[in-house]
Amino acid sequence: MRTLILALSALALAGSAAFADPIADRQAIMKANGKAVGAIAPMVKGEKPFDAAVVLDALKTLSEDAQKIDVAALFPEGTDKGDTEASPKIWEDMAGFQAKVEKFRADTAAAVAAAPADLDALKVEFGKVAANCGGCHETFRIKKS
Template identity: 55%
Template sequence: MRKLVLAISMLAFAGSVAFADPIQDRRALMKERGKLAGQLSKVVKGEEDFDAAAVLTTLKALQANAEKFDAEKLFPAGTDQGDTTAAPKIWEDMAGFKAAEDKFLANTKEAVASPPGDVDGLKAQLNTLGGDCGACHQSYRVKKG
């Protein structure tokens, strides 16, 4: 009986993973990205002290987040409908969309490879990364309200 319950549970879990909701998955990934950028922003604004080790840890987490981004899995055909702010341009210009994400990943990797030594260095990196985010949102995101 115990083995049967375990087997059924494993099948249910496997089924839920197989039917993951791409809209929810991409929303969670972007929410995490925003939280990480917000942590860095607090340092730039002087709300938190600059700690090189903590900044590098956050930059590495941001890189790991960017490496999880898979446009085909997160934005498959048909996920332009429903509760989403993804602009139709994503599916019209998937190559451009991927290029924007590739640029963000490259800039994130560069920030990790050359971590900032002070707040001014972090500010410059955050301006670059924030610019990547802003450019992508301007082209590929529908503004709410």
């Protein structure tokens, strides 16, 4: 009986994975990234006071989300169509896109490890992370109105 329950559970999990929506999944990651950047950017701009706890939490979110970006799973063939801002350039240069993702992973992990303790340190670390965002969006994103 236990084997039957485990087998049915495995089938249920496999079936639900088949219905995963890579476009929605990657949009959820980007939305979380936008929220994390939105917590940090006003500090860098001097619009909000520096808060080390908020900074570290946001950097951890960015780093954790970077680890979730599985290019093969989130950008399979055919997902350049539909409600997406993903540029066809992703599929034309998958290796270049993967390299951007890996750099984002490395820089967000380094920013978390640095744990910026003041605004000047934040500006250095956040500058590296934000450059990744901007560079990738310029090449691999189509901004829809």
